[in-house]
Amino acid sequence: xxxxxxxxxxxxxxxxxxxxxxxxxxRKLGQxxxxxxxxxxxxAASTTAQYRSKGHSLMCRVGSGQATYHRFDPxxxxxxxxxxxxxxxxxxxxxxxxxxxxxxxxxQRNYFGGKLSALxxxxxxxxxxxxxxxxxxxxxxxxxxxxxxxFYRLLDELHTDGLADATRNELLSKARNQDIVLSxxxxxxxxxxxxxxxxQVGDTVAFSTSTRExxxxxxxxxxxxxxxxxxxxSRALHYRVPVxxxxxxxxxxxxxx
Ligand SMILES: [Zn+2]
Numbered sequence: 001x002x003x004x005x006x007x008x009x010x011x012x013x014x015x016x017x018x019x020x021x022x023x024x025x026x027r028k029l030g031q032x033x034x035x036x037x038x039x040x041x042x043x044a045a046s047t048t049a050q051y052r053s054k055g056h057s058l059m060c061r062v063g064s065g066q067a068t069y070h071r072f073d074p075x076x077x078x079x080x081x082x083x084x085x086x087x088x089x090x091x092x093x094x095x096x097x098x099x100x101x102x103x104x105x106x107x108q109r110n111y112f113g114g115k116l117s118a119l120x121x122x123x124x125x126x127x128x129x130x131x132x133x134x135x136x137x138x139x140x141x142x143x144x145x146x147x148x149x150x151f152y153r154l155l156d157e158l159h160t161d162g163l164a165d166a167t168r169n170e171l172l173s174k175a176r177n178q179d180i181v182l183s184x185x186x187x188x189x190x191x192x193x194x195x196x197x198x199x200q201v202g203d204t205v206a207f208s209t210s211t212r213e214x215x216x217x218x219x220x221x222x223x224x225x226x227x228x229x230x231x232x233x234s235r236a237l238h239y240r241v242p243v244x245x246x247x248x249x250x251x252x253x254x255x256x257x
Contacts, residue, residue, distance in 0.1 A: 014227070015239040016096065024092060026085040028180050030062030033083045033126050036170040041130045044163055058133070066090065068125065070132035079136070081129045091121040094187035095224045095242035101147070102128055109152075111159050112168070118183045123168035131155040199226050199243065207245045214239070215249060 010016050042058050058079045066086035072079055090096040094116065097103050102125050103116055112120040131154040135141050140150030158164050175182035199205075203218045205228060216228040216239065226246060230237045 010240075013238070015237055016090075024089065024181055026088040027062055028178070029088050029122065029175070029182060030083045030085055032171050032174050032178075032180065032182075033088075033122055034060035034062065034081075035174065036123070036167045037081060037126045037130060040167050040170050041126060041158070041163060044166070045130070045134065056137075068129065070129045070136065072133075072136050079133050081133070083125065083129075087125070088122065091125070092118045092183070093242065095244075097121055097187070098224070105155070109156070109159075111164065116187045117185055119168060119172055122182070123164060123171050126167050126171075127155060127158045127164045131158060196221055199246070204249045205241075205246045206249045207239070207241050207247065 037060050038058060055077045056079060057077065058081070060081045060083070063082045063084045064086075066084040068082060068084045068087045070079065070081050087100070091100065091102070097116060097118075100121075102121055105128065106112060106116055106120060106124055107114050111124055131151055132141065132146075134154045135151045138150065138154070140148065142148065171182065172184065174180075199218055199221045201218055201221065204215065205218060205226070206213055206215050207228070208214070214230060214234060215232070216230045216234065218226045219229050219238065220227040222240070225240045225242050228239045228241055228246075229235070230239065
C-alpha cells in the first residue's frame with residue numbers, strides 16, 4: 001500500500017510524521033464528528049434538559065492543528081468542542097495514534113472491545129470531549145486534575161449506556177453514505193523486535209513527504225519509529241518517522257553530510 005505523509009512539530013521540537021491514505025479527508029471527518037456530537041451525544045445526555053433550562057448551548061468546530069478540547073464560554077453560556085484536523089490524521093496510523101490518551105483509554109479500559117481502529121479512535125474522541133462537557137457541568141473539573149475519577153465515571157457511562165456505540169454507528173454510516181474514508185480495520189502493530197533488529201543508530205536513511213525526499217541519520221530506534229537527524233539544510237531538525245516510511249541508503253554522497 002502506498003502512504004501519503006505529512007508532519008507536524010511536537011512541543012519538544014521533534015518533527016512527527018503522520019502516514020495517511022492519500023484519500024483521507026480530515027476536515028470532512030471532523031465535520032462528521034461535530035455532527036455526531038451535536039446530534040447523538042448532546043440530545044441523548046440525560047442532563048440535556050438541565051443544560052437547556054440553564055440556557056447552555058453546544059457548538060462544535062474543526063480546528064486546523066492537533067488541539068482537541070472542550071471549553072465553556074461563560075459570556076455566551078456555550079460549550080465549545082474543537083476537533084483538530086491533525087489529531088484526526090494522527091489517529092489513522094498505529095504509530096501516531098498510540099501516543100494519544102484516547103488510544104490508551106480504549107485499550108486499558110476495554111472500550112469498543114479494546115480494539116484500536118481509526119473509527120473507534122474518532123468515536124471515542126467525541127465521547128472523551130463530551131465527558132469533559134458533562135464533567136464541567138457537574139463541577140468536577142479542577143485545575144491540575146482534569147482526567148480524574150469523576151471524569152472517568154462519566155466516560156465509562158457513555159460507553160456502558162450505548163452512547164459511544166451510537167456515536168460510532170453514526171460516524172460509520174455517514175462516512176459510508178458520503179464516501180469518506182474511515183477504516184474499521186484494527187491496527188496492525190509492527191513487530192518491535194523485528195524492526196529494532198533491522199535499524200541501527202548511525203544508519204543513513206531516506207524517507208519521503210508528499211513534496212520531497214529527505215535524508216538523514218538514525219539517532220535513536222524507538223518502539224515503532226526512528227528518530228532521524230536530517231542532512232544538509234535539515235541538519236538542525238529531528239524527525240520521528242514510522243519505520244514503514246524508512247528506506248536504508250547505502251551511499252548517500254557528500255552533499256548530504
Ligand atoms: Zn481530556
